[in-house]
Amino acid sequence: MAEQGRFSVMEAWFGWVLRNRTTVLGCGLLLLVVSGFGLRTLDIDFAIESFFSHENQHRQAFADYTRRFGRDDDAILVLCQAPEVLTFPFLEAYDRLASDLARLPMLRRVDSLLDVPVAYAPDDMEIRIRPLRERLFPAGRPDPAALATFAADLSLDGPFLMNYVNPKEGTALLVLRLAEDWSDNRGRQEAVQRLRAHLASLPHPDTAPLTHPDSTSPTSMPVAPAGFPTITLPGIATLTLAGMPVARADGMVMIQNDQRRLLPLSLAVTLTVLFFVLNGFRDIVLVVLTTAFTLAYTFGLMGWLGWKFSFLTSVAPVILVTTGTTYCSHPLVRLGKVGPHPDPARQAQAFAEVLRPLSQCAITTIVGFGSLLTIPVTLVHQFAFVSALGVAIAFAVAMTLLPALVSWIRPPRPPAPQPRHDLLHRLLNRLHPFVRRHPGGILVTLSAVVLVGGLAATRLQIRAFVFDDFRPDSPLMKTIRQAEKACHGLLPLAVLVEAAPGETVLRHRYLSKVASITAFLRTMPEVGKVDSPTDFLMGVWRLLQPEAGRTAPFPPDDSALAALFRLVLSAGNLGADQDFIARDLGALQIKIRLFDVESGRAAAFIDRVRERLAVFADASTTLRLTGTTVMIQETYRQTITSFLTSLGFVIAATFLVVVLFHRDPRLVWWAMAGNLGPLVCVFGFMATLDVPIKISTITIFGIALGLAVDDTIHFLTAFRAQKARGRSNREAAGRAIIRTGRGMVVSSLALFAGFLVLLFSEFEAQYLIGLMLCFSITAALVFDLAFTPAGVAVWGPRDNRPPSP
Template sequence: MAVLVLRLAPEWSDHHGRTTAVARLRQALATIPHPGIDRLSLAGMPVARADGMALIQQDQATLLPLSLLVTLIVLYLILPDWTDVLLVVLTTGFTLVYTFGLMGWLGWKFSILSSVAPVILVTTGTTYSVHPLVRLPRRGRLPDRERFPETFADLFPALAQCCLTTIVGFASLLPIQITLVHEFVAIVGTGVAIAFIVAMTLLPAMVAGLAVDGGPAAASPAQLPVPRRSRRDILRRLLNDFLPQVWRRPRLVLALLGLLMLAGLLAGTHVRVKAYVFDDFWEDSALMQQIRRAEQACLGILPVAVLVEAAPRETVVRHRYLSQAASITAFLRTLPGIGKVDSPTDFIGEVWRLFQEGEGSPPPFPPDESSLSAIFRFMLSAGNLAADQDFLTRDLSTLQIKARLFDLESASAAALLDRIRGALAATADASTTLQLTGTTVMIQETYRQTISSFMQSLGFVIGCTVIVFAWFYRDRTLVGWATAGNLGPLLCTFGFMGWWGIPIKISTITIFGIALGLAVDDTIHFLTVFRQWRARGRTDAEAARRAIVGTARGMVVSSAALFAGFLVLLWSEFEAQYLIGLLLCFNIAIALLFDLAFIPAAVSLWGPASGQSVSAPKGRMPQTTNG
């Protein structure tokens, strides 16, 4: 096996340049005859980045239409009428157009992480439209012209809270010091805000065009009425069978879900941190196999460097600096995680041996100061001081020892880099500065910081969510149960990771803040209606029963839309997006269970004190209607 190392010029270092260069090189390789050679492969970091972006574009071309199709099917099976499905499609479409238009105007680009943004916007945009549509007072299948504005007015505070908490969930990723993550937060946060604005402005305008005069009396909230169209009978019957069990046996419900949380906590103790630089791709994918072949052929693929810097007003063309470089080179070659090591002492040593040719056994390298001066005069006169290897800066102030690492697990890579730093600290003297640098060092430091700040970012989103609950509900009991009901699904998701051996890495830790930001939406809708019934003098149990009946259908529809939208990520070309989709789908399903059972059961038993005044937003009570 032979390796030919090429470097891209700086003007080819952006995405367009990399893609063009890789395409031209592949085309050139295809035209080169290679008798007796089994394979000519183009590999390396620029190739992996170019091919990765091609997979991103392929994913976008597949997943976004698939997400829309699956969401449409779910909505058609659940929403009252096909016109409601059309309204959701239009509002979601406007959200995507506005968001992508803003991205183009600001010059934002898609990356491996932000390529999932369209799917997130489809799902969140759908939920903001679904809640008003399932609560609309209707005459037959069409909205009531006189009463539908009240529905949007009543839902505005709850949807505003949902928008705020969702954005906060994504903002919890900001402590991760990765530009791609920050761009992802900016894109999705902006899109969520646009989805809310569209749902509160464009959607009412379109509903007004379909509305008719007059409307039937509201149905009793004691039971969910069975609609005329049989395709939704199953959902209604399931809710009518399930919900009575919640208010008849609230203590049993709390005990069972408490055990589920405990099981999640215990299983979560088996979760381990395990991250690689190239862990976004499937291990058996063609791109990953190509990367692994290149890693073996090149004896490592991740670059690091040790800089040996001379004291001020000195140059590294001194015996002591080359001695240090030779010592560091020998040490690096003993480390198991490092492949090839390229050192200036190798090159200068070859020149030294040429100087000694024919004179018997050469003296030890590095030579004395006078011999070094002769060697460097020869190299300077040849006009090839660094032999095109960047071993030596032009001002002779710095030597560079270059090495390539294998793609180690993050903990092993961090330990290896720490060991190198320790050796450099022991080797350096007062006249020398030794520095470990390179792309790999930055990547591993980012991994270390990201994983160590995981609890910090999760604590941030939990704290912000509690503040939002406290600001809107002004009741410690409601805030406590709302917080517990949304932390429970996170514990279960953590346990799911431990049970199935899903490790903590960049792609998996990002879902916790996102999941919490999405899960609180249904909690907000339920507690808003619960407070309205309590303000009317109902008991905790009666208010909880009426609130869950009035909001259950909207919860199921919005959660089903979220589940269906993220489900398509299971067909992604990237393992990272697959795990995001899998964990978010699991969390959405568990969060729906907690919103339908845990929180209603808890507030029905231990809600605000019966004598306590509970404020509620102004407006009519939400009611369940036909259709």
């Protein structure tokens, strides 16, 4: 009786919407205008700070580090490559290129190998600390003897030099720093494009344009102020841009390309599928309109909240297209069964019949995304919130604007009534008796499939890399690996050394700790490069001591050490772009470049370094490991460790939702078994394809379970309705398939088609999400059409009523 009363309330609501369609659509259009202002503010952001909340200790440590020393991830690298880099033709062209780039307005500084101060003794009576340019080009002329000495002693002239030259790889680097006005997302993206265009415009001596393999910028883009002299670069074969800003800028371009291509493609593919299974062109128009409202409302609100697209939230538009079309397809399929021109009362009844199962679907899908909130990473929280909010909006649009649009957009003419003889109808009619006759065989077969998937899932690995969201065969990824090899690692992190209050770090006890930490770091295989202020000081001190008396790495007392430091400062910075010592002299940093190793290995490295720093620290010395790479690896660590919690949360929440709406223990059992089975198969599928669990694929499981349970809810709702009429379990299961099968297949096809387009994404992460979700949707449909009906047919609710006549 209470259930019938709730149904009457639903009918009354939809009757009001149908009668007041103008008011409902007017409110919808007003919200659309408001959302449009939010859409204008949407942007893309790859900032590492967005990974954590403001209160997070890692973010606070990183903020303190950047306040003292600046960002460690803002250096654009120009890889200048040639067969031989330690030759005067190459070095002269390299220097001309540095001078040319320094004129560009988007750069505030260009650092080169020739700018690095080096300490050397031209004779026994003098020690000089000068930029390398003055050593190799005294009085502006090449000195072959100096170059030969420099090449022979390169490893002894200070590790700083190895930041700029790698003779084995035939590479010398220029380090570019962006001007303040160009350091935001849009500025960085435009600066990278202009730099590429400028480098491509530089001619070889034979007037051919200089090539660089990762150039994608349009040739028509202005690249430099008027009046720039044309330079030639003999000796340099190729130029390539690399570094974290370049990867971010290219990642932003990829996201923009995906949004321009994949969102329309997803909608087009989904509508093409729906065209063959819905009731006419009008239904396609209704799906397009309601999906457009859903997208505008969701991302308009995202803009009003000041949130930006990241590599995770960039997949949300495709998710909303698929869920939005699914929530529209079920009411439209139901309306198709009541005739082409039903009266408003029958339309209201049709919408009321699908409201309950659709609300359950929305709740379980929102719960699936909500499970990601257990992962303590702000980036994941934003993705979960945007996706869950979009699902709620899609449901609200389907239950308000869709009825109003159905009433407003009428079919042009009533088609002649024709019996359904399409392929889908025939398949469902054949499935019905098959489930009735062979439920045991279906259960055994699909249980065996789940068992095989579970055994395969035991080989599933947890593995992630910083740059593994890009396609391995993409030009960007090839450039990153090339730059990583030439630069001895690309991932920056640092050890921050802070003196006691009122002291400076230029004391023997602090620098001796720095030297010991530096030596320890250089023994770690994950480290490609370590730069320390003690390297340069020790090199100068070595030159000042007689060869027979070289025992201590530093001056024996703090006063002599201070004098040595003043001597070094007289030559300029310790290393052109290193900025090792804070302005107040209260802190210094040891800079580290890490190879892109697997996340578990990187986390173990971070833990070992922290343990060693705890050994070196004392009451007067604060030692902290920080930097961009620490932020990234802590994101991975917290995401992976929260994975089981997130998965357990979504399973428990789904169980509670099913119990709330279907109280019979047997129905709850088969509902959960029918949805956990496909999830186990997804684990096995990932293990078979060697797809690891990482920050991108970890989002799949909650989404997959939330989407998979939708069709189960529709089936169980129809099954209960058939049982209420007094039918046996087998008869009720078969009739429920006939009643809901078409809607289940339509919604699954819409989801499959929508996520299928992610296979064409430029991001490896989105490709894997699309692949796994397509497999999950297919497996869930098979279980919903076969396993769950067979299960309730064999061991369903007890028959409490006599069969109806």
